[in-house]
Amino acid sequence: MNRHPALAVRFFFLATLMLTGLSATALRSFAQSAPGRSAAELMDAVMWNREPIGGPFALIDQMGTPRSEQDFKGKLLLVYFGFTYCPDICPTDLQAIGLAIDQLGAAGDKVQPLFITVDPERDTSAHLAGYVSLFHPRLIGLTGDAAAIRKAADAYKVYYAKVANEAGTDYTVDHSAFVYLMGADGQYLGFLPPGTTPERIAEAIRQRGLLKP
Numbered sequence: 001m002n003r004h005p006a007l008a009v010r011f012f013f014l015a016t017l018m019l020t021g022l023s024a025t026a027l028r029s030f031a032q033s034a035p036g037r038s039a040a041e042l043m044d045a046v047m048w049n050r051e052p053i054g055g056p057f058a059l060i061d062q063m064g065t066p067r068s069e070q071d072f073k074g075k076l077l078l079v080y081f082g083f084t085y086c087p088d089i090c091p092t093d094l095q096a097i098g099l100a101i102d103q104l105g106a107a108g109d110k111v112q113p114l115f116i117t118v119d120p121e122r123d124t125s126a127h128l129a130g131y132v133s134l135f136h137p138r139l140i141g142l143t144g145d146a147a148a149i150r151k152a153a154d155a156y157k158v159y160y161a162k163v164a165n166e167a168g169t170d171y172t173v174d175h176s177a178f179v180y181l182m183g184a185d186g187q188y189l190g191f192l193p194p195g196t197t198p199e200r201i202a203e204a205i206r207q208r209g210l211l212k213p
Contacts, residue, residue, distance in 0.1 A: 037159070038159075039159040039174075039176065042157045042158065042159045042176065043157075043159065043176055045157045046157050046176075046178060046191060051157060052188070053155070053156055053157055053180065053188040053191075054069075054079075054155060054156060054180065054182055054186065054187070054188045055069070055155035055156075056068065056069055056155070057069055057116075057142075057148070057151065057152040057155065058144070058148055059116065059142040059143060059144040059148055059149075059152060060125055060142065060143055060144050061125065061128075061140050061141060061142055062125050062126075062128040062129035062131075062132055062140065062141040063125065063129065064125045067140070067142060069186060072112050072114070072186075073184070073185070073186060074184050075110060075111065075112040075184060076110055076111045076112070076181070076182070076183065076184055076205065077111075077112050077113075077114055077180070077181070077182035077183075078097050078100075078101075078111060078112070078113045078114070078179055078180070078181060078182075078201070079114045079116065079156065079179070079180040079181075079182060080093060080094065080097060080113070080114065080115050080116070080177075080178075080179050080180070081115075081116045081117075081118050081152075081153060081156065081158045081160070081175060081176070081177070081178075082094070082115065082116075082117070082118065082175060082177060083117050083118050083119035083122070083123055083173050083175070084117065084119070084122070084123050084127060084128065084131045085119065085122060085172070085173075086172075086173070089177050089194055089195075090177070091134075091135075092194075092195070093177060093179065093194055093195070093196075094113075094115060094132075094135040094136075094139070095135055095198075096196060096197060096198045096201060097113050097135070097136070097139070097179065097198075097201060098113070098135040098136030098139060098198075099198035100198040100199075100201035100202040100205075101113060101136060101138070101202075102136075103198055103199065103202040104202050104205065104206075110184075111205065112138065112140065113136060113138065113139045113140070114139075114140050114142060115128075115132055115135075115139055115140070115141045115142065116141075116142045116143075116149070116152055116153075117141065117142065117143045117149065118149060118153060118158065118160035118173050118175050119162075119173050120143050120144060120145060120146055120148075120149045121146075123141075123143050124143060125141075125143055128141030128142075128143055129141070156180055158175065158176055158178075159174075159175060159176045160173055160174065160175035160176070161173070161174050161175075177194040178191040178192065178193060178194065179191060179192040179193075179194075179196060179201065181204070181205070189208065190204075192204060
């Protein structure tokens with residue numbers, strides 16, 4: 001039995017934060033208990049299902065069309081938050097989502113993948129159009145103003161924070177990176193961690209019987 005539960009919890013969150021690709025800046029925000037909702041607090045809500053996940057949003061897709069959660073009723077959703085300048089984790093996970101949908105065959109038509117940017121400053125609709133097409137023809141990219149993105153991220157308990165480079169000439173975005181599974185009725189069903197293989201994503205959907213007529 002672990003005689004140091006507080007240390008065990010701390011280790012668990014540090015390991016999870018590293019798994020999701022958050023930088024040392026995000027780790028420091030956990031260690032120092034920065035103001036507002038920290039990465040650890042939000043990830044705790046997701047990992048242990050402590051709070052409702054999902055909800056209304058009002059965003060704009062890669063074609064410039066306003067979109068809300070109501071547009072996707074009747075579809076099983078795979079929702080992923082990230083940004084197009086992400087060097088590795090985002091493209092890897094988006095590729096896995098696209099391949100998983102293809103592995104489902106005709107049943108994959110019932111699945112709608114959504115990519116919601118956490119970098120609306122750079123990820124305009126026009127920029128998203130060229131990006132999402134690299135991963136799957138049915139992947140929809142969503143952006144909006146900063147307030148709209150924050151509202152959507154808060155609903156899904158997503159951590160993200162802009163981090164400037166040392167020279168202060170550019171920035172990246174630290175963020176959590178879960179794949180959220182949402183039912184055809186809009187209800188939250190669960191999550192898959194970053195780095196989940198296409199086979200595991202497809203199997204998670206099949207195991208739930210979510211694509212049965």
